[in-house]
Amino acid sequence: GGELPLESNVTISSYDIIRLDSQGLILGSNMTIRNLIIDATNLGERNAVLIQSGVENVLIENVTIINHFATSAALLSRGSNITLRNINFVNVSYSYPIHVASSHTLVEGCFSKDESVKALIFIDGGISDVHINDNLAVNRPLLYAMSPVYPSHDIWVVNNTLLNFPNPTYGIIFLGVTGTPQRGLYENITISGNKIKAGALAFN
Numbered sequence: 001g002g003e004l005p006l007e008s009n010v011t012i013s014s015y016d017i018i019r020l021d022s023q024g025l026i027l028g029s030n031m032t033i034r035n036l037i038i039d040a041t042n043l044g045e046r047n048a049v050l051i052q053s054g055v056e057n058v059l060i061e062n063v064t065i066i067n068h069f070a071t072s073a074a075l076l077s078r079g080s081n082i083t084l085r086n087i088n089f090v091n092v093s094y095s096y097p098i099h100v101a102s103s104h105t106l107v108e109g110c111f112s113k114d115e116s117v118k119a120l121i122f123i124d125g126g127i128s129d130v131h132i133n134d135n136l137a138v139n140r141p142l143l144y145a146m147s148p149v150y151p152s153h154d155i156w157v158v159n160n161t162l163l164n165f166p167n168p169t170y171g172i173i174f175l176g177v178t179g180t181p182q183r184g185l186y187e188n189i190t191i192s193g194n195k196i197k198a199g200a201l202a203f204n
Contacts, residue, residue, distance in 0.1 A: 073099035126150030
């Protein structure tokens with residue numbers, strides 16, 4: 001229990017509102033989800049959208065997720081070949097709206113204006129080929145990447161906009177070292193063309 005499974009090889013495209021009641025959406029391979037509003041008001045401590053390990057070829061675009069009050073990420077991706085495009089998060093302040101734990105992933109044009117110390121996007125360890133492009137984070141950081149154990153590589157953070165992220169946060173940060181001497185757990189990172197304006201007393 002806890003998730004509402006959807007069949008693989010399905011396209012869901014409408015302008016309806018899906019109201020989650022104690023169950024999140026769990027997506028299968030070869031799925032397209034677009035033009036939806038997902039209301040997580042009554043969801044509880046769950047992910048609103050979950051892409052599990054082993055799932056491939058998922059596109060989510062032009063979707064709005066609202067009222068996600070849990071501390072778990074609103075959207076958790078553990079699959080591969082995932083595209084998250086033009087996803088708006090409204091009233092998602094207590095968690096990371098997007099948790100990327102999947103290789104070969106594009107996060108593009110997603111945005112949130114909620115006041116929060118939680119970044120719009122959290123990047124996990126053990127992944128590669130991740131592109132964070134043209135996203136907008138207002139009143140919260142853009143990216144928090146942390147890997148205590150597993151190395152990640154080939155990550156691009158390009159042409160994003162960060163405005164007024166709060167004290168005591170960083171707009172974009174990669175954390176993770178191991179061994180003696182210490183070796184970074186993120187390699188081949190490109191950060192380019194981002195527009196950054198910190199809030200009062202925020203770091204950088």
